[in-house]
Amino acid sequence: MSLNFAAEEQVAVAAVRRACMLTSSVFNKLVKNETLVKGDKSPVTAGDFAAQAVVNTILGRAFPDDPIVGEEDANDLRVESGATLKNRIVELANETLTAELGIGEMAEWGLGPGQSRTADELLDAIDRGTYEGGRTGRMWTLDPIDGTKGFLRGEQYAVCLALIVDAKVQLGVMGCPNLPVDASNPDGPRGCIFVGIRGHGSKQLTMSGSDPRPLKIPTFADEELNFLESVEAAHSSHSFNDRVAQLLGIKRAPIRMDSQAKYCCLARGDGGVYLRMPTGVGYKEKIWDHASGSVLVEEAGGVITDSRGEPLDFGLGRTLGENYGVIAAGKAAHVKVLAAVKQAKEEEAKSKGNL
Numbered sequence: 001m002s003l004n005f006a007a008e009e010q011v012a013v014a015a016v017r018r019a020c021m022l023t024s025s026v027f028n029k030l031v032k033n034e035t036l037v038k039g040d041k042s043p044v045t046a047g048d049f050a051a052q053a054v055v056n057t058i059l060g061r062a063f064p065d066d067p068i069v070g071e072e073d074a075n076d077l078r079v080e081s082g083a084t085l086k087n088r089i090v091e092l093a094n095e096t097l098t099a100e101l102g103i104g105e106m107a108e109w110g111l112g113p114g115q116s117r118t119a120d121e122l123l124d125a126i127d128r129g130t131y132e133g134g135r136t137g138r139m140w141t142l143d144p145i146d147g148t149k150g151f152l153r154g155e156q157y158a159v160c161l162a163l164i165v166d167a168k169v170q171l172g173v174m175g176c177p178n179l180p181v182d183a184s185n186p187d188g189p190r191g192c193i194f195v196g197i198r199g200h201g202s203k204q205l206t207m208s209g210s211d212p213r214p215l216k217i218p219t220f221a222d223e224e225l226n227f228l229e230s231v232e233a234a235h236s237s238h239s240f241n242d243r244v245a246q247l248l249g250i251k252r253a254p255i256r257m258d259s260q261a262k263y264c265c266l267a268r269g270d271g272g273v274y275l276r277m278p279t280g281v282g283y284k285e286k287i288w289d290h291a292s293g294s295v296l297v298e299e300a301g302g303v304i305t306d307s308r309g310e311p312l313d314f315g316l317g318r319t320l321g322e323n324y325g326v327i328a329a330g331k332a333a334h335v336k337v338l339a340a341v342k343q344a345k346e347e348e349a350k351s352k353g354n355l
């Protein structure tokens with residue numbers, strides 16, 4: 001029987017839950033100077049930094065020897081021009097770390113009333129996430145807000161945390177504060193946590209971490225299949241997906257959604273195929289954008305590969321290496337989609353050759 005990572009699961013769910021409290025509460029209060037544009041032109045908010053500070057503080061206390069590959073770093077907050085944003089982040093992180101949740105997690109992990117951290121401690125916590133990754137050992141990977149653009153639009157985003165051991169994802173925990181608990185009731189209650197544990201299945205929990213519901217990807221009839229794809233056309237080629245859908249005879253419109261919430265929706269059967277093909281050259285996918293989703297999908301009975309059918313390699317460092325895209329689906333659907341993707345790639349190569 002494989003390890004069940006019970007202690008890691010408990011800590012990760014608690015950390016993701018606290019980070020989700022923070023991001024939900026900050027959303028309504030974000031003001032203009034609380035968002036920065038990073039070097040790659042992507043946005044980052046006070047919520048991203050503060051959520052990374054909270055999760056890394058908790059991980060640092062519970063598993064002090066584990067390195068963390070986190071999306072954000074504190075460089076922009078350590079300079080004079082970042083002082084206002086830094087103060088806001090410290091305020092938000094401490095509000096969250098000191099909240100009284102009454103679930104017996106608190107003293108042990110340095111949480112609850114009276115457990116405020118200094119600004120320096122919180123910036124250092126953010127910078128615990130600068131680990132380079134690699135092939136061996138234990139490491140966590142964190143995306144404090146995946147789908148920052150969705151977050152800013154008030155749409156889908158996810159707090160994503162995964163444990164990788166010797167380049168294999170063993171545990172993935174995702175918090176989706178805006179995701180309907182039940183896709184068949186889109187106007188009903190929102191907010192859920194998803195957990196995948198290698199060898200032990202996938203489940204959906206409430207936002208407070210209770211009421212586990214096991215997840216299994218259903219087998220879709222061909223005419224029922226549909227795509228889950230990025231909202232942002234710059235992140236994933238919409239036209240390529242359209243061609244693959246055409247080759248497969250898919251009639252249903254794609255579901256466009258930001259973040260790894262797409263993997264959560266795949267794992268519970270809201271959509272049949274996750275397909276993400278590069279839009280240009282040069283961008284390398286980051287491990288924190290796929291680690292937790294990949295184990296969730298696999299443990300719900302699905303398959304995740306690149307567009308050549310090769311497994312994703314989480315042992316190359318902070319990125320997944322050269323970008324061949326990502327295909328995730330239930331077992332039977334994955335075989336068909338992979339074949340159609342190969343055909344669409346051949347067509348594309350031919351038409352480029354003929355130009």
Ligand SMILES: Nc1ncnc2c1ncn2[C@@H]1O[C@H](COP(=O)(O)O)[C@@H](OP(=O)(O)O)[C@H]1O
Binds near residue numbers: 236279
């Ligand atoms: N050119 C690009 N191609 C693919 N992914 C990109 C990209 N530029 C940014 N991203 C990633 O796409 C993620 C969002 O994925 P999606 O499009 O599925 O919502 C972003 O995560 P963050 O929002 O955490 O920065 C970012 O890491």
Ligand SMILES: [Mg+2]
Binds near residue numbers: 042043044071148
């Ligand atoms: Mg980002």
Ligand SMILES: [Mg+2]
Binds near residue numbers: 143145146147288289
């Ligand atoms: Mg991301």
Ligand SMILES: [Mg+2]
Binds near residue numbers: 048071144146147148
């Ligand atoms: Mg992010």
